[in-house]
Amino acid sequence: MDALILLGSFTLLCALGVPVAYALGLAALVAALWVDIPLEAVILKISDGTDDFALLAIPFFVLAGAIMAEGGMAERLINLARVFVGAIRGGLALVNILASSLFGCISGSSVADTASIGSVMIPQMVKAGYPRIFATNVTICGSVQALLIPPSHNAVIYSLAAGGTISVAHLFLAGIFPGLLFGLCLIFLVLWTARRKDMPKGEPIALSEVPRIVRQALWGLITIFIIMGGILSGVFTPTESAAVACVYAFLVTFLVYRDYKWRDLPHLVHRVVKTVAMVMMLIGFSVAFGYMMAILQVPAKITQAFLAISTDKYVFLLLVNILLLLLGTFMDVAPMLLICTPIFLPVIRTLGIDPVHFGMIMITNLGIGLITPPVGPTLFVGCAIGKVTMEQVSKELWPFYGAMCMALLLITYVPAISLWLPGLMK
Numbered sequence: 001m002d003a004l005i006l007l008g009s010f011t012l013l014c015a016l017g018v019p020v021a022y023a024l025g026l027a028a029l030v031a032a033l034w035v036d037i038p039l040e041a042v043i044l045k046i047s048d049g050t051d052d053f054a055l056l057a058i059p060f061f062v063l064a065g066a067i068m069a070e071g072g073m074a075e076r077l078i079n080l081a082r083v084f085v086g087a088i089r090g091g092l093a094l095v096n097i098l099a100s101s102l103f104g105c106i107s108g109s110s111v112a113d114t115a116s117i118g119s120v121m122i123p124q125m126v127k128a129g130y131p132r133i134f135a136t137n138v139t140i141c142g143s144v145q146a147l148l149i150p151p152s153h154n155a156v157i158y159s160l161a162a163g164g165t166i167s168v169a170h171l172f173l174a175g176i177f178p179g180l181l182f183g184l185c186l187i188f189l190v191l192w193t194a195r196r197k198d199m200p201k202g203e204p205i206a207l208s209e210v211p212r213i214v215r216q217a218l219w220g221l222i223t224i225f226i227i228m229g230g231i232l233s234g235v236f237t238p239t240e241s242a243a244v245a246c247v248y249a250f251l252v253t254f255l256v257y258r259d260y261k262w263r264d265l266p267h268l269v270h271r272v273v274k275t276v277a278m279v280m281m282l283i284g285f286s287v288a289f290g291y292m293m294a295i296l297q298v299p300a301k302i303t304q305a306f307l308a309i310s311t312d313k314y315v316f317l318l319l320v321n322i323l324l325l326l327l328g329t330f331m332d333v334a335p336m337l338l339i340c341t342p343i344f345l346p347v348i349r350t351l352g353i354d355p356v357h358f359g360m361i362m363i364t365n366l367g368i369g370l371i372t373p374p375v376g377p378t379l380f381v382g383c384a385i386g387k388v389t390m391e392q393v394s395k396e397l398w399p400f401y402g403a404m405c406m407a408l409l410l411i412t413y414v415p416a417i418s419l420w421l422p423g424l425m426k
Contacts, residue, residue, distance in 0.1 A: 002031070002034065002035055002296045003293075003296045003297070003298045003301060005030065005031050005034045006027055006028070006030070006031035006289075006292055006293065006296055006298065007027075007298070009026070009027040009030040009031065010023050010024065010027035010289070013026055013027060014330075020282065020331060020332070020335045021278065021281045021282040021285050021286075021335070022285070024282070024285040024286050024288070024289040024335070024338075024339075025046065025284075025285035025288060025289070027289060027292075028042050028045075028285070028288040028289045028291070028292045029042055031292045031296065032292060035295070035296070037292075037295065041291075042288045042291065042292070043288075045287050045288040045291040046284040046285060046287065046288045047284070048287065049283050049284040049285075049286065049287025049288065050280050050283060050284040052160065052164075055156075055160065055280070055283065056239045056242070056243070057153070057156050057168070057238050057239040057242040058153045058156055058157070058276065058279055058280075059272070059276040060239070060242035060243045060245070060246045061108055061151050061153045061156070061242045061245070061246075062108075062109070062153060062272055062275055062276055062279075063246050063249075063269075063272045064106070064223065064242065064245045064246040064248075064249040065106055065107035065108055065109055065112055065249075066107075066112065066268055066271065066272050067246070067249040067250055067253050067260075067268065068106045068107070068220055068223065068249045068252070068253065069103075069106075069107055069112050069115070069116040070253070070260050070264070070268055071249075071252070071253030071254075071257050071259055071260040072253075072257045072259035072260070073103065073106060073116075073220040073253075073257075074099070074103055074116035074117055074119075074120055075120050076213075076216045076217045076220060076257075077099045077102040077103050077217055077220065077221075078095060078096075078099045078117065078120055078121060079205075079213045079216070079217065080099075080102065080213055080214060080217035081094075081095040081096075081098035081099040081102065082095050082205055082213075083205050083210055083213055083214070084098065088201060089191075089194045089195060089198075089199060089200070089201050090190050090191060090193065090194025090195075090199045090201075091201060092121070092124060092125045092128055092130060092200075093125065093130065093134070093135070093138045093190045093193075093194065093199070094187060094190055094191075095121070096117060096121045096125070096135075096138050096139055096142055097138065097142040097183050097186050097187055097190065098183070098187075099117050099121065099142075100113050100117050100139075100142035100143050100145055100146065100183070101142075101145050101149065101179070101180065101183045102217075102221065103116060103117055103146070104143075104145045104146030104147075104148075104149040104179065105149055105150070105151075105221065105223070105224040106220060106221075106223050106224065106249075107146055108146055108147075108149075108150075108151050108152045108153050108154075109146055109147075109153075110143040110144055110146050110147055110367060110370050110378045111143075111370075111377055111378050111381050112146070113142075113143035113145075113146040114139055114140055114143040114378050114381045114382050114385065115381055115385065117139060117142070117143065118136070118139040118140075118143075118381075118382055118385040118386065119385055121135070121139060122135045122136060122139055122385055122386045125138075128200050129199070129200045130199060130200070132386055132387070132388055133386070133388055133392050133393055133396050134193075134396065135386060136382050136383065136385070136386030136388055136393055137382075137393060137396060137397055137400055138186070138190065138400075139382055139385075139386070140371045140378050140379055140381075140382035140393075141186055141371060141397075141400045141403075141404060142183065142186055143378055143382075144182060144364075144367040144368065144370065144371065144378075144404070145179045145180075145182050145183050147179075147333065147363050147364075147366075147367040147370075148175040148176075148178045148179035148182060148360065148363055148364060148367070149175055149176060149179035149180075150172035150173070150175055150176065150224070150227065150228060151172065151224070151227045151228075151241075151242065151245070152171075152172070152175055152363070153279075154333050154334065154337060154363055155168060155171035155172060155175060155359065155363070156168055156171075156238065157279075157283070157334050157337050157338065158171065158337050158341060158359045158362065158363065159171060159359075160283065160338075161286070161290075161337050161338045161341035161342060162341055162342075162345055162355060162359075163342075165355075166355050166356060166359065167356075167422075168231075168238040169231045169232065169238065169425070170356050170422040170425065171356060171359055171422075172227075172228065172231065172238075173228075173232075173421040173422045173424075173425065174356045174357070174359065174360050174418040174419065174421065174422050175360060175363070175418075176421055177417045177418065177420065177421065178360045178364060178407075178411045178417055178418055181407050181410060181411065181417060182364065182404065182407040182411075184407075185403040185404065185406050185407040186400070186403050186404070188403070189399055189400065189402075189403040193399070216257075219252045219256050219257070220252065222248070222252075223245050223248060223249060223252075226241065226244055226245050226248055227241045227242070227245050228241075230244060232425070279334060282334055282335055282338065283334075283338065286335065286338035286339065289338075289339070290338070290339075290342045293342060293343070294342070298343065300346065302343050302347070303346045303347045303350065306319070306347050307347070307350065311351070313351040313352065313353055314413065316347065316348075316351055316353075317353070317361065317412050317413070318412075320344065320361070320365075321361070321365060321408065321412060324336070324340070324362060324365035324366060324369070325365055325368060325369065325372075327340075327369070328365060328366045328368060328369020328370070328372065329369050329372045329373065329376070330369075331369075332370070332377065333363070333366040333367065333369070333370065336362075336366050336369075337362060337363075337366070340362065341362070344358070344362075354415060354418075354419055356418060356419060356422055357415045357418045357419055360411055360417075360418040361408075361411060361412050364407070364408050364411055365408060368401070368404050368405075368408065371397070373390055373394055379393065379394075
């Protein structure tokens with residue numbers, strides 16, 4: 001009954017339209033009153049949840065990605081992608097996916113990826129003769145890679161939700177191959193569709209232009225080497241590397257590219273502060289919610305329920321995939337990671353599943369939810385940029401769902417895809 005009060009009040013508040021962060025905090029307070037726990041204890045947990053040095057990585061990563069996104073990095077990465085795949089049939093669609101892979105190394109955000117790449121690529125694809133809905137679908141699906149490829153602030157959130165017991169560096173490394181595999185599945189789909197529907201070929205890039213294009217794009221790509229190189233070499237912690245990357249992104253945008261105006265900087269910082277404030281509130285309230293779940297033994301009870309269904313880890317992973325795909329259609333990635341990680345962690349440890357591997361499964365799953373109606377923020381942004389309706393896009397998303405689910409199954413049942421690179425660090 002106690003657990004039902006906690007989970008039921010949270011569900012009711014969400015159904016009433018209360019923002020998820022506030023619903024988590026209010027549900028924790030309701031449960032505390034129900035079991036007669038001092039409200040001061042819950043408030044202290046909210047404070048403790050945001051009082052962590054590792055959390056500073058999130059605003060730095062968000063700010064660095066926003067600066068590079070607004071500073072012309074997306075267009076330069078698109079030009080770099082054209083060098084490799086722009087001249088083949090369906091080339092612009094492949095450029096879109098490859099550019100998302102490259103930009104994901106900088107933004108770490110599916111929505112930012114869709115907004116930056118889509119605003120450039122969708123009009124170009126439509127002008128070249130691609131169907132507008134197809135161009136929009138390629139953009140929003142390709143952007144999911146940004147959640148997996150480092151630096152992913154969702155990997156940082158997953159680590160925090162696990163109580164800091166999982167290395168952020170290991171999670172960053174674990175996301176590289178799953179992210180590339182995700183993009184590869186979309187590429188195969190695009191090649192097949194382009195041949196079947198006789199989509200146009202792109203224009204080859206002149207060899208004389210290649211050095212200039214590579215040089216311009218290289219400035220932005222160095223960001224990922226700063227982040228990963230600093231972490232893996234032990235020079236920086238993840239938080240410190242995020243701060244250094246932020247300074248570097250600022251210098252490149254304003255002193256090298258010079259596409260972004262100084263007068264626009266306050267607006268950019270304002271948007272980043274709003275985003276970070278929402279994330280930090282969500283983290284603080286989720287810690288209080290997790291505290292009440294632990295007191296009410298919710299994780300232990302759910303563990304028993306799952307193990308009663310099956311003690312086979314492959315069956316468990318299938319059930320989790322189905323559950324997360326359904327839940328991801330209604331909630332964003334961050335709250336789902338913060339809510340579900342403490343629940344599933346005891347189960348996966350009981351079944352011998354590596355938590356780093358499980359993190360990649362969760363992030364991939366929830367990333368697909370970002371482009372699934374009725375609540376898909378990346379889907380909404382893509383539709384707005386592509387100037388199409390959600391209904392039009394949803395009708396033609398099914399082949400893309402097939403490709404993405406194939407990537408999800410491979411990531412789920414071939415752990416080496418996620419664990420090989422982190423294993424080199426041990």
